[in-house]
Amino acid sequence: MSDSLVVGLDVGGTSTRAAVFALTGERLGTGRAGGGNPTSHGAERAADELRSALRAALATVDPARVRAGTIGLAGAGRLLADPAGRAAFDTAWHDVGLRCPYQVYGDALVAYASGTAAPDGTVLIAGTGAIAAQVCGLDLGRTADGHGWLLGDTGSGFWLGREAVRRTLTELDLGRQVGTLATRVLTELLGSPDVADRPRQTAEAVVQTVTRRAPIELAGLAPLVVTAAREGEPTAVALITEAARELTASTARIRPPDATDPIVLGGGLLTGDTPLASAVRAELAVHWPGAPLHTAGDGAAAGAWLAARTLSELTDPVLLHRLLTAPAAG
Amino acid sequence: MSDSLVVGLDVGGTSTRAAVFALTGERLGTGRAGGGNPTSHGAERAADELRSALRAALATVDPARVRAGTIGLAGAGRLLADPAGRAAFDTAWHDVGLRCPYQVYGDALVAYASGTAAPDGTVLIAGTGAIAAQVCGLDLGRTADGHGWLLGDTGSGFWLGREAVRRTLTELDLGRQVGTLATRVLTELLGSPDVADRPRQTAEAVVQTVTRRAPIELAGLAPLVVTAAREGEPTAVALITEAARELTASTARIRPPDATDPIVLGGGLLTGDTPLASAVRAELAVHWPGAPLHTAGDGAAAGAWLAARTLSELTDPVLLHRLLTAPAAG
Numbered sequence: 070m071s072d073s074l075v076v077g078l079d080v081g082g083t084s085t086r087a088a089v090f091a092l093t094g095e096r097l098g099t100g101r102a103g104g105g106n107p108t109s110h111g112a113e114r115a116a117d118e119l120r121s122a123l124r125a126a127l128a129t130v131d132p133a134r135v136r137a138g139t140i141g142l143a144g145a146g147r148l149l150a151d152p153a154g155r156a157a158f159d160t161a162w163h164d165v166g167l168r169c170p171y172q173v174y175g176d177a178l179v180a181y182a183s184g185t186a187a188p189d190g191t192v193l194i195a196g197t198g199a200i201a202a203q204v205c206g207l208d209l210g211r212t213a214d215g216h217g218w219l220l221g222d223t224g225s226g227f228w229l230g231r232e233a234v235r236r237t238l239t240e241l242d243l244g245r246q247v248g249t250l251a252t253r254v255l256t257e258l259l260g261s262p263d264v265a266d267r268p269r270q271t272a273e274a275v276v277q278t279v280t281r282r283a284p285i286e287l288a289g290l291a292p293l294v295v296t297a298a299r300e301g302e303p304t305a306v307a308l309i310t311e312a313a314r315e316l317t318a319s320t321a322r323i324r325p326p327d328a329t330d331p332i333v334l335g336g337g338l339l340t341g342d343t344p345l346a347s348a349v350r351a352e353l354a355v356h357w358p359g360a361p362l363h364t365a366g367d368g369a370a371a372g373a374w375l376a377a378r379t380l381s382e383l384t385d386p387v388l389l390h391r392l393l394t395a396p397a398a399g
Numbered sequence: 400m401s402d403s404l405v406v407g408l409d410v411g412g413t414s415t416r417a418a419v420f421a422l423t424g425e426r427l428g429t430g431r432a433g434g435g436n437p438t439s440h441g442a443e444r445a446a447d448e449l450r451s452a453l454r455a456a457l458a459t460v461d462p463a464r465v466r467a468g469t470i471g472l473a474g475a476g477r478l479l480a481d482p483a484g485r486a487a488f489d490t491a492w493h494d495v496g497l498r499c500p501y502q503v504y505g506d507a508l509v510a511y512a513s514g515t516a517a518p519d520g521t522v523l524i525a526g527t528g529a530i531a532a533q534v535c536g537l538d539l540g541r542t543a544d545g546h547g548w549l550l551g552d553t554g555s556g557f558w559l560g561r562e563a564v565r566r567t568l569t570e571l572d573l574g575r576q577v578g579t580l581a582t583r584v585l586t587e588l589l590g591s592p593d594v595a596d597r598p599r600q601t602a603e604a605v606v607q608t609v610t611r612r613a614p615i616e617l618a619g620l621a622p623l624v625v626t627a628a629r630e631g632e633p634t635a636v637a638l639i640t641e642a643a644r645e646l647t648a649s650t651a652r653i654r655p656p657d658a659t660d661p662i663v664l665g666g667g668l669l670t671g672d673t674p675l676a677s678a679v680r681a682e683l684a685v686h687w688p689g690a691p692l693h694t695a696g697d698g699a700a701a702g703a704w705l706a707a708r709t710l711s712e713l714t715d716p717v718l719l720h721r722l723l724t725a726p727a728a729g
Contacts, residue, residue, distance in 0.1 A: 213572040216606050242543040242652045276546050322572045
């Protein structure tokens with residue numbers, strides 16, 4: 070086996086993670102820094118986080134041994150189209166002593182590669198937003214949704230939070246006693262579920278509270294829906310069922326009905342043991358019986374694996390994938 | 400018949416209209432000024448528009464003869480709760496020589512009163528936003544929706560515009576030739592319907608164009624849906640059908656299933672001869688067979704009528720309503 074190393078970077082909105090591996094699958098270093106998404110944080114600050122995650126990961130190895138690297142981030146296309154952003158990333162890369170080239174991939178492809186080594190398949194992500202994408206030869210193909218909270222992200226955390234508030238307002242309009250989920254939404258938003266004789270004023274207070282904040286903060290209510298659904302609360306269960314159907318419908322827009330290649334589930338709402346993850350798995354199994362369902366794992370390891378695949382000395386990429394994404398390696 | 404006059408003011412976001420009537424139903428003056436909604440324009444500017452509409456309406460009569468007046472506006476509750484706004488309106492009222500008191504009503508009640516003299520009934524409004532409200536003894540009762548574009552206004556102009564864009568994005572995700580409504584949406588938003596081989600880039604351009612603007616501007620696409628539905632375009636027809644169902648569902652939240660009192664349709668999408676107005680009328684007739692369906696008319700005349708009702712010398716309010724809301728009087 071060669072002496073070559075590979076590095077993977079997973080750049081997210083809240084953290085940047087780097088990992089260095091030998092082609093044997095041995096993890097030689099790990100680094101973590103703050104949110105580095107150039108779209109939300111600016112390219113210079115993103116490059117700073119990149120640098121610090123890379124420095125930590127490379128602390129005990131000679132950077133000259135690294136032969137390939139990848140950077141995975143949301144909005145990869147925008148970075149590649151922006152010369153200043155690209156230059157800031159180049160500088161960070163070289164500052165830490167790396168001399169090999171690197172590839173930039175979108176977060177959807179990295180999520181896919183973190184769940185399977187199969188070159189063709191589908192990835193479905195539901196976190197704050199939601200997107201489904203086809204993968205062909207480990208390249209991103211057609212996508213469905215991912216259109217943002219105003220026009221899309223159906224079935225996402227934002228969507229669950231907004232629908233929970235909408236159902237609450239409907240119950241207040243009806244002037245009846247509100248249900249358990251609505252009571253929790255009112256407690257979260259207004260500090261008290263006390264609506265007794267004033268449902269109309271309560272509805273107005275809810276609208277004012279939500280519209281004073283950034284719309285995306287509605288995603289913060291998604292955990293209330295998940296928790297209530299676990300307890301069997303009917304409105305929450307109905308919302309989870311609808312979200313699972315919508316996410317499956319998005320998937321069906323891009324995935325052929327007779328496809329049997331793998332589906333990888335990514336994003337905070339689908340990687341954990343949540344009621345939405347279970348409902349989505351059940352829906353997908355009905356639509357695509359026999360298709361393997363995988364869960365997205367370590368994005369930095371997946372990035373390192375994508376980098377290793379470009380090296381001619383890598384003889385068994387499937388074996389390496391198994392080593393890199395094994396729980397013990399994460 | 401007495402010598403008394405009444406004045407009505409209809410304060411909207413784009414225009415302020417005033418009308419002065421004798422209790423015989425004779426219209427003695429009309430005034431019009433710019434948008435005067437204190438919520439969107441500030442109380443001082445709203446009061447200026449009020450003043451100028453009133454001055455024009457009172458040009459040929461002695462203001463001292465006016466014995467009662469009403470001001471109808473959206474967010475009436477907020478004005479009443481704001482001492483500075485109330486003071487600005489008081490000053491405008493007195494500046495034009497009016498000495499009588501005035502009442503402030505919400506636009507939903509004024510819309511209702513512009514369609515019928517019946518004290519009890521329901522009003523359903525769909526313009527940029529959407530709301531349904533019960534009216535009991537010419538007082539506003541329970542309401543449904545009216546929760547604004549982020550959380551509600553289902554079936555409104557905003558909703559139609561947003562759904563048209565959502566359907567367009569779905570067709571682009573499918574990677575097929577887009578339909579007629581989608582083509583018009585793309586032409587309106589991007590200046591060209593040319594998507595040929597680049598549906599994903601076109602979808603991204605649509606999202607970017609819409610999110611650069613204020614969300615409420617999506618209501619500006621509603622006329623595309625209305626026009627396409629008139630021509631029988633399937634997506635537009637489906638959206639109109641869904642909007643009519645949603646507006647009827649909002650109405651059903653507040654109106655008893657066995658009610659036979661009148662329903663008044665208001666707002667730009669329901670007062671004109673639009674496919675949505677026809678679809679809503681058909682839905683309402685199924686849910687509440689036998690209930691009279693009226694269309695909202697002149698809000699300033701309705702305000703004057705509401706004012707006249709407070710005068711003891713008015714002997715036949717139903718007759719006066721007929722005179723004030725007759726097409727010739729408008």
